[in-house]
Amino acid sequence: MAELHHECGIAAVYHLPSAETSSFAPRGDANQASRVIPRILLDIQNRGQLAAGMTTFSTERNQLIDTHKDVGSVSEVFHLNHPRKTDALMAEYAGRAAIGHVRYATCGKDDRSYAQPFERHHIERSKWFSFAFNGQLSNYLDLRKEILAETDFHLARETDTEILMHLICQELTSDPRMDPADLLSNLAKRLDGAYNIVYLNARGDMFVSRDPLGIRPLCYVVDGPEEAPNMVVAASESVALANLGFPEENIKSLEPGTAIVIRDGKFSIKRYAESPRRAHCFFEWIYFANAASTLDDRSVYLSRKRLGEELAKQEDLEIDDDTIVVPVPDTAKGAAASMAYELNVPCLEGLLRNRYAGRTFIDSTNRADKVRMKYTPLPEVLEGKKVLLVEDTIVRSTTMQVLISQLRERGKAKEVHIRVACPPIVAPCFYGIDMSTIEELFAPRFMPGTELTPEHEAEMAASIGADSLRYLPLDSIARSVQFDSSELCQACIDQKYPTPAGERLYQLAVGNHERGESGRTYDAAEPAASVRT
Incomplete structure (x- = not known):
């Protein structure tokens, strides 16, 4: 069925600094998270073939976090058919932590600026971050209108990913060292829809979160005991983790409304929002x-x-x-x-x-x-x-x-x-x-x-x-x-x-259909006076 396309897939890798090198680290080097990400993205490329990218973290370079992304398949973006180019790229982006993304767009243009992860530079390390996002915000237009109501605010892209980046920035402005669970809890009060997020900042802090309804899947595996793991890997699908060599019985689905948090080199799983019901996408x-x-x-x-x-x-x-x-x-x-x-x-x-x-x-x-x-x-x-x-x-x-x-x-x-x-x-x-x-x-x-x-x-x-x-x-x-x-x-x-915003958009879609109006429901929608979640 060549008619239906998914938004994207996400991945994250962290070789924890306080632990011994994981047996699953390529070449036994804990500074090679960059080599793991393309392998994961190849296995979840069924979720998006338009663009791919990764962000890595390393204290051994000026660019503490650095992002490589482009339009194209995973093989094209990471030059996997050219070993010398691949090795050079992996060496340039070497680091013990990394996040990755494959994209097929349901909104936004097909150019490099829309490829993920999105990186936001800042002189303050807590505010210098990169993130990638799997899903779609149903209340995108409400949030966009709210942001643009501020006279000095501007949005350069027509995508909910930029909206999400702006909301994260707002939270960090109020408290740069905010606990990731608190940040996500604040976001959850404003977001309606499906939103799985991988996040990495210039302090080497990472979180991997699944939305409270669990609409999109998110799997993870911990190498070693959870109280003191060597390595944590997450991906949209379990097959990507199994193909790295992790035992199937060790691969778990992240609970809706929870997040994997790695802060100051310490691993934990935290609940950031209640999950009143599940709404796993049957597709x-x-x-x-x-x-x-x-x-x-x-x-x-x-x-x-x-x-x-x-x-x-x-x-x-x-x-x-x-x-x-x-x-x-x-x-x-x-x-x-x-x-x-x-x-x-x-x-x-x-x-x-x-x-x-x-x-x-x-x-x-x-x-x-x-x-x-x-x-x-x-x-x-x-x-x-x-x-x-x-x-x-x-x-x-x-x-x-x-x-x-x-x-x-x-x-x-x-x-x-x-x-x-x-x-x-x-x-x-x-x-x-x-x-x-x-x-x-x-x-x-x-x-x-x-x-x-x-x-x-x-x-x-x-x-x-x-x-x-x-x-x-x-x-x-x-x-x-x-x-x-x-x-x-x-x-x-x-x-x-x-969700309320999904139901509201459906009613708009019904009205558009009855009136014979064409065009995407998002384009014809009038944002609500306030954000509903």
Whole structure:
């Protein structure tokens, strides 16, 4: 499903100065946190391919914290295909602490100035800091209006990351040596949305925080006993930590409303805000996260496997010798294989993905050309077959229409039946996924509200050229991810937003849609008179 994009991913590494060198430090050198960050970012690049960067800390250079970032993939930004350039870069940015980021933007421009981490220079070390941010502030416009109401204030970028940097600066102005938990507690009173943060200052202090609802995942591992660790590593997904060599059983999810704090070389985990409820984004398990990750103790792969079982349970198509299951690469593979197993039919790769076609959501303006570049149907697999094409979700339908046409014309499939391992997407996301209007969504054109009927599915199938289309019901998500639905954010499929600003933006989106107005909901929104959290 080449239609949906996540905001970003974050990482942090700290070799604690009071401890012995960790066995996981590259080359046994505790001053090489810079070498760990690109390895982590490669493993979470599924979360953002637009830009990458890192900030490191070292007392052995004038630039106590220094940032390297640019537009491009992790390999491009860190010159990983050129060993000499990589070694020179790692030596230049050597340090015992580092934070990192990969970006795909849901707001802001596609240039280097928007790449993260954001570094803010200051002569006072406590006020010289860098940070990176995963998520999206739903009350961005409220905060922006509040800041610009001050006559001498100016914002140079249209991004909530700059808003967050300004708010951190405000807190440090009042107390430069403020405890990180207090700083985060003050921020939490003003922020609405999803916000995981990694932060590093010129004193060598670091914090890694997860928002009180736990909307986006954040994992960490401690090498050595927590009371006196050698090394602490954090990343948006567990797979990045496992691939460093840490035992799976040692990798944990950071509790919502808590932060890893390293201050004056001492490690602790502190609660900075109450977590009245959980609102984990279900899309992390069914689409965004690496299948090898485990988030909040739930396996991504097993969740997708259970989605396939759910699809098989509701299948009413007559199965014959010509029936095959074909996944849309790559995130639908787990569900497709599981569905095929339950139905006792072959699961075949009738579509191959060209991994070197580039980012189709950036490169070309012709959707059909982009799909032809990215996917190749195999007539030797598809010809004369009744194809159950399994997709993780349908957002805008444009890719799916072209895929169905390609399966018929180039693949020579006899029938194409779409099976979607997700309920219909009926509402925008305001927490870090690139879909902010009702107008751009496929399902609301055919179904009012969240009630789906066979008639709706038949109309949808006809509109995209499929022989049939089936979605999963709403309650299948909680069963598959194995959380109670009250612990998940499912706003895009049930229209129930977990925060006040998200709900307010949704009501604006509904009004815009009813009036036939185009453009992002954020752009059309009138900020509220006061910030609501």
